[in-house]
Every structure is written in structure tokens, then in C-alpha cells.
Amino acid sequence: MQYRNSFKKIGLLAALLIAHHTHAFDDFIKRDGSLLKDGGKTLRFAGLQAPELHRIEDDAKGVCKADPRGWGQYFKWPTADEQENWFQSLAFTGHKVMRTYVLSVEQESDPLCQRETHISKPLAGEQFPRLNEDAMVHYDRMIALADKYKIRLILPFIDHWPWWGGREQLAAFYGEQAEDFYNTESKTYAAYQNIIKQVINRKNTITGRLYRDEKAIMAWETGNELKDTTASFLQKTAAHIKSLDPNHLVVDGNYIQIHDFAIKDPNVDIISNHYYENVGNLTPATVTADLRKIAGNKVYIIGEFGLLDIAQLSAIANAAIEQDYHGHKTAGFFIWGLRGHRHDGGFYWHLEPANNKTYSYHIPGFQEGEHNEELAVVDLVRKSIAALNGDKNVAPLPKPLPPILRPITSQANIRWMGSAVGRNYRLERATNLEGPWKILAEKISDGINRFDPATMTLFTDKQQLSKGVYYYRVIAINESGESAPSNIEKLEVR
Structure with a gap:
């Protein structure tokens, strides 16, 4: 589930x-x-x-x-x-x-x-x-x-x-x-x-x-x-x-x-x-x-x-x-x-x-x-x-919509579909659905050119995790603010 x-x-x-x-x-x-x-x-x-x-x-x-x-x-x-x-x-x-x-x-x-x-x-x-x-x-x-x-x-x-x-x-x-x-x-x-x-x-x-x-x-x-x-x-x-x-x-x-x-x-x-x-x-x-x-x-x-x-x-x-x-x-x-x-x-x-x-x-x-x-x-x-x-100034970007975090099968392969105008992302992890949420990384960019999905990922959680269930979410950020959190995906460590 x-x-x-x-x-x-x-x-x-x-x-x-x-x-x-x-x-x-x-x-x-x-x-x-x-x-x-x-x-x-x-x-x-x-x-x-x-x-x-x-x-x-x-x-x-x-x-x-x-x-x-x-x-x-x-x-x-x-x-x-x-x-x-x-x-x-x-x-x-x-x-x-x-x-x-x-x-x-x-x-x-x-x-x-x-x-x-x-x-x-x-x-x-x-x-x-x-x-x-x-x-x-x-x-x-x-x-x-x-x-x-x-x-x-x-x-x-x-x-x-x-x-x-x-x-x-x-x-x-x-x-x-x-x-x-x-x-x-x-x-x-x-x-x-x-x-x-x-x-x-x-x-x-x-x-x-x-x-x-x-x-x-x-x-x-x-x-x-x-x-x-x-x-x-x-x-x-x-x-x-x-x-x-x-x-x-x-x-x-x-x-x-x-x-x-x-x-x-x-x-x-x-x-x-x-x-x-x-x-x-x-x-x-x-x-x-x-x-x-x-x-x-x-x-x-x-x-x-x-x-x-x-x-x-x-x-x-x-x-x-x-x-x-x-x-x-x-x-x-x-x-x-x-x-x-x-x-x-x-x-x-x-x-x-x-x-x-x-x-x-x-x-x-x-x-x-x-x-x-x-x-x-x-x-x-x-x-x-x-x-x-006919505008004097460029309209600011809207705040990003939430990214879409994809199912997580491994700490080494955490991926999400980026927000349409997101410039960078913050990844968070918790041991409970309601939190508290720990920041794993900030200012993650998905803007690399020549991205190869067969060999590359957006983030690897390198921390040693004990057995249990862990929950992840991601937030998009740009100059106008940050999105609501993404959907939550779980990883079970056995």
C-alpha cells in the first residue's frame, strides 16, 4: 500500500x-x-x-x-x-x-x-x-x-x-x-x-x-x-x-x-x-x-x-x-x-x-x-x-505545485517528477506518517542536462538505516516560495 x-x-x-x-x-x-x-x-x-x-x-x-x-x-x-x-x-x-x-x-x-x-x-x-x-x-x-x-x-x-x-x-x-x-x-x-x-x-x-x-x-x-x-x-x-x-x-x-x-x-x-x-x-x-x-x-x-x-x-x-x-x-x-x-x-x-x-x-x-x-x-x-x-515588468513565477514522488524501492534510487517551475527541492524523511520530518537534503536540482534514467537518479539516501518503515516527501522551491509537500512514499528496510 x-x-x-x-x-x-x-x-x-x-x-x-x-x-x-x-x-x-x-x-x-x-x-x-x-x-x-x-x-x-x-x-x-x-x-x-x-x-x-x-x-x-x-x-x-x-x-x-x-x-x-x-x-x-x-x-x-x-x-x-x-x-x-x-x-x-x-x-x-x-x-x-x-x-x-x-x-x-x-x-x-x-x-x-x-x-x-x-x-x-x-x-x-x-x-x-x-x-x-x-x-x-x-x-x-x-x-x-x-x-x-x-x-x-x-x-x-x-x-x-x-x-x-x-x-x-x-x-x-x-x-x-x-x-x-x-x-x-x-x-x-x-x-x-x-x-x-x-x-x-x-x-x-x-x-x-x-x-x-x-x-x-x-x-x-x-x-x-x-x-x-x-x-x-x-x-x-x-x-x-x-x-x-x-x-x-x-x-x-x-x-x-x-x-x-x-x-x-x-x-x-x-x-x-x-x-x-x-x-x-x-x-x-x-x-x-x-x-x-x-x-x-x-x-x-x-x-x-x-x-x-x-x-x-x-x-x-x-x-x-x-x-x-x-x-x-x-x-x-x-x-x-x-x-x-x-x-x-x-x-x-x-x-x-x-x-x-x-x-x-x-x-x-x-x-x-x-x-x-x-x-x-x-x-x-x-x-x-x-x-x-504591454507590461512594464515580468510577472513573477507562481509558487511551485507539489512534485510527485515516485514509489521508492531502494535508498539508492529516490525519484520524483519535478514541479513545473521548481528550481530546487528539499527532501525529508520520517518514521511516522505524521512526522516529525527530518531534512535529508536541500537545494537538490533536477536541471542537469543529458539526464540518463538508466544510470542516474535524483537522490540517494546514504544514511545507515535500521530495520523498519521510513516515509519520504519532497518540497519544490523557487524565488516565490515553496510548494506544499508532495505525496508520501514509504520504504521498508528489512
Whole structure:
């Protein structure tokens, strides 16, 4: 039997609190010229992009050798506790909008690499791919949690790249080439259109609403970095999305350049660009150039930029906040990229292969990430959010919620899921459920990068304990105060 404090676990709360049919939002986000409108208010946003709100790259497991590409990773679905914790991290640091990553597409090596995907190949005798129900339940929960924590979502459909399985893998279902994805007469494109239809018409198993009726969704994006987008591809795709779902905005998922045909397309609401060094646009000047090109005819956002030092990141962020063209400004931007807490302790992480030195960031920022300028980057995002809100000062972090202490089977392996904005932790032990509680350690951090759950733990109780039953609890702390104690877990020493 496990002992608990009176509060319920976050995972149980998630099931209770998001299983409802009422919206947290009053309105769908609409476009007014170059502005995003939330009811009568203009919406501008900034954030650390969290690509893995519905699927996790588990970098700690290394590279799957069974993947013939040589770099294939292991993937898994997030737990309900993880997803809720990540949305808390975003909400408690002021995020209002989040762009996540694409729907993944099945490929040959998936079973050998312990990977499931959102999109499965057609069954024998069927024309179109299927949505994997096990995968989509996590997608459902992501949308429900976005509604609960009042965060709007930008959701791209298919990737240009093969990382999670993209256009190339979709084309392989039909014996076609990756380039056929952009050919509106191909079988691959027909499958892409059908996937869009399946997704938009899906009924959320948690909220009970069709996706097209979910106000937490701000926009559908044609895909991720669809750099070979053509006028016919965009025209047909955007019209298809709008015909199925007039409630939500459409983002042109192209990048590198701004196309005239996208600016003129009546079904495109938002033009997006990504700034990276390998495509030569990672500079504040791109903000000005893109705003001038769009000339107020559409909303403009920077879907991703990053892999820079803090001075360069600040320069681009400041340009996105301040630069205008005849009064038209960037509606929002995301710095790449964020990873969240693990279910059983520590954080997920990712080392960017583009420069082999930049790691994913963790909220609220930790000294262990100093090589990555993590504290400064998180601070930049929070300051940017405040500036776009018109606030003079950055809102303080709320006090942390209680961490979740996991069952303890050994003194050498004490783990807990960290609080969303906890900076450090205090661990306590007692020989009675009611205490008194003895402090074992203070200022424990879970912010280490490259955390490996197979070989690392958060705390080891090294004291020699006599036979008996011992009880543990943990408290999260940040600059605003400390949390209530976690649940209590026991250890029996024989």
C-alpha cells in the first residue's frame, strides 16, 4: 500500500479536470489584416517552442542501430503526468500560444526501434493511411490541456523532412517519390488531403468535441518547413482546410522565402518563416525584409529560430517585437527548443546536430545549463512575453505545485517528477506518517542536462538505516516560495 497526502495526483486531476465539454476560451482566434484577434483584443506572443507535447524523442536511449538512416532515434508517447506538467511550465511562464511538431508517419524500421507513429500505412485493399488511435489519444489530451491552461495551438500536418517520418515516408506507401508530395495529381497528395480531413473531423476522446470545434487550436499549418511549396499545392491545400474547417486560421508552412502566391491566397491567414544559419537568414534583417514583403496583407510569425548565443537571440527577438512596416508588426515568435520533465525524474533533452553544442532548454532555467545560457534564454522569453503584453515588468513565477514522488524501492534510487517551475527541492524523511520530518537534503536540482534514467537518479539516501518503515516527501522551491509537500512514499528496510 502506498501512502498519499490529501491532494490528488496530477495525473488523476488531469482526467477529472479536462473531461468536460465547456471551453476555457470564449472565441476562436481570427485575423484582422496583419493582426491576430482574440475577441476584441490583439494577440501577440513569444515563447520557447515545445515540439514534443504529443510525442517524445528519447535521446537518452541513443541512436537506434536498426534504423538504416544511421541516425534514427527512439520515440515514445508521453504520460498524462508529463503532458500536464509541460503545459503548466508553459502557462506559469506566461506562454499564450504554442507551435508543436508534426504528425509522424510510419516507416519500415519503426517496430525494431520501438516507435509508433500517428499515421499508419493503408490496410490491404484500402486507399488511404489510417490515424493510429493509440497515438491520437495523446494528441487529444494535448488539445484538452491546451484548453485547460489557456494556450492556443498551431498544429502542422506533415513534415518536409524524414525525422519523424514525413513526405518521403508517406510517398513510400504508394511507390512514389518524396517530391510527389507537392504534386497535386499524385496519390501521395491525395493521401495528404485525406489525412487533413481525418484530423480536422476527429472527435476528441477527452473533450467530446470535433477538432474543428476546438477553440484551443489557433491554426492549422500546412506542414513543417515545406520549402518546395508551389502555388497549386498551397492553393489546393489551404482551400481544402478552409472547406473542412472555417473556424480556424491557416498557416503557410513554407520557409526560407515568402511567396507572392501565399500573400495573395485568400485562404491563407498567416505567413511563417524559420530562421536558421544553414539557410542564411538567421539575422534581425530577415524580420524587416519579411514584413516589407508581406506589407500587411497577412499575419506574420517567426515559427522557429535559434541555435545562437544570447546576444544574437536577443537581437532577433527585439526586432520581432519592435520592427514594423507601415505599422505592421510580427505577431509572434518561438525560440527553438524546449523539453520537459520526465515522469520519473529529471528532464528530457536533445542535442542539436546542426551545431553539436546547443541543447534543448528547460523551464524555469538552471545553473547546470549555463554552457547553454539557459537562464538567460528563459529570461529573454519571459521579458519578450511581458513586452508583447504591454507590461512594464515580468510577472513573477507562481509558487511551485507539489512534485510527485515516485514509489521508492531502494535508498539508492529516490525519484520524483519535478514541479513545473521548481528550481530546487528539499527532501525529508520520517518514521511516522505524521512526522516529525527530518531534512535529508536541500537545494537538490533536477536541471542537469543529458539526464540518463538508466544510470542516474535524483537522490540517494546514504544514511545507515535500521530495520523498519521510513516515509519520504519532497518540497519544490523557487524565488516565490515553496510548494506544499508532495505525496508520501514509504520504504521498508528489512
